[in-house]
Amino acid sequence: MTYEEFKEKVGSVILTDEGNCPVTPVVQMLQGKWKLQILYELCIKSPMRFGELKKMLKPITNTALTNALKELEADDLIQRIQYNEMPLRVEYSLTLKGQDLLPVFYSIMQWGTKYIP
Amino acid sequence: MTYEEFKEKVGSVILTDEGNCPVTPVVQMLQGKWKLQILYELCIKSPMRFGELKKMLKPITNTALTNALKELEADDLIQRIQYNEMPLRVEYSLTLKGQDLLPVFYSIMQWGTKYIP
DNA sequence: CAGGATCCTGGATGATACTG
DNA sequence: CAGTATCATCCAGGATCCTG
Numbered sequence: 001m002t003y004e005e006f007k008e009k010v011g012s013v014i015l016t017d018e019g020n021c022p023v024t025p026v027v028q029m030l031q032g033k034w035k036l037q038i039l040y041e042l043c044i045k046s047p048m049r050f051g052e053l054k055k056m057l058k059p060i061t062n063t064a065l066t067n068a069l070k071e072l073e074a075d076d077l078i079q080r081i082q083y084n085e086m087p088l089r090v091e092y093s094l095t096l097k098g099q100d101l102l103p104v105f106y107s108i109m110q111w112g113t114k115y116i117p
Numbered sequence: 118m119t120y121e122e123f124k125e126k127v128g129s130v131i132l133t134d135e136g137n138c139p140v141t142p143v144v145q146m147l148q149g150k151w152k153l154q155i156l157y158e159l160c161i162k163s164p165m166r167f168g169e170l171k172k173m174l175k176p177i178t179n180t181a182l183t184n185a186l187k188e189l190e191a192d193d194l195i196q197r198i199q200y201n202e203m204p205l206r207v208e209y210s211l212t213l214k215g216q217d218l219l220p221v222f223y224s225i226m227q228w229g230t231k232y233i234p
Numbered sequence: 235c236a237g238g239a240t241c242c243t244g245g246a247t248g249a250t251a252c253t254g
Numbered sequence: 255c256a257g258t259a260t261c262a263t264c265c266a267g268g269a270t271c272c273t274g
Contacts, residue, residue: 022229023222024153031148033267036141050236061268066237087235088274097232105140107224112139115214150247167256178248183257204255205254 026104029075034060034068039098042078043105047091077101143221146192151177151185156215159195160222164208194218 030036034057041056042048048056054065069092072078077098083089147153151174158173159165165173171182186209189195194215200206 021154021157021226022233023157023225025233026225026229027144027147027153030144036144040140054236061270062237063239063269064267067267082236088237090236100228100231104221104224104228107221108140108143111217111221112143114217116139116142171256178250179257180249180259181247184247199256202255205257207256 029077032068032071034064035072038065038068038072039077039094039101039105042092042094042098043102047081047093050090050092053092072098146194149185149188151181152189155182155185155189156194156211156218156222159209159211159215160219164198164210167207167209170209189215 030039037057038053041053050065050069053069054060054062057065069078069080073080076095079093079095081091081093083091147156154174155170158170167182167186170186171177171179174182186195186197190197193212196210196212198208198210200208
């Protein structure tokens with residue numbers, strides 16, 4: 001997409017939104033040290049258990065993982081299912097809304113592979 | 118793009134990268150309270166002067182704007198040109214690397230308009 | 235096993251005043 | 255006009271210990 005094409009497609013949306021563009025909240029939703037990596041793990045394998053995620057993301061702490069998962073769930077990007085067995089089992093997976101982020105990740109990845117050494 | 122298509126396209130890249138996926142650094146590059154909005158302003162109008170940006174992003178402070186611009190310049194997303202006139206004039210514009218983010222913004226925007234009320 | 239409860243710190247951000 | 259310098263603030267994130 002060229003600069004001019006972008007302005008045609010997107011410019012009016014942004015301009016009429018008076019600073020509240022539809023991009024900012026998305027990036028804010030992905031902010032945080034671990035959220036992206038969690039989403040990635042769930043892209044690769046789903047569902048995953050708490051301990052499984054912790055192992056993949058080590059050296060993450062319990063607190064950090066718990067908080068990130070809560071926020072992702074609050075944004076409806078992931079789903080938490082608890083099985084009341086013994087021992088306790090909890091599984092996390094992407095929601096449809098979360099899976100719809102895949103094209104976004106893909107376009108970011110293309111930019112990244114072009115510009116990041 | 119479906120979940121399975123993504124895994125085919127992207128999965129191997131991520132898996133072989135052992136946690137250092139090419140997406141994380143991009144999002145980190147866009148983190149910060151003002152960076153996205155600055156890039157947006159420069160998408161709409163370019164070049165822009167310091168005071169002009171400050172007016173658009175008000176209530177931003179001098180410090181915040183200066184820092185964000187410096188970081189964006191360090192990442193080679195924007196270009197700073199100083200004209201030693203009186204009064205001083207400085208103009209900011211997107212680099213080619215910065216303009217290449219437009220498809221990314223566009224895909225994020227599509228997701229955002231679908232899911233953000 | 236999967237978290238919860240506390241305490242704490244550093245880096246990001248803001249406020250204010252000043253300058254080439 | 256386009257910043258810099260300095261100080262104050264605030265909260266995401268980490269460390270540690272505890273529990274249904």
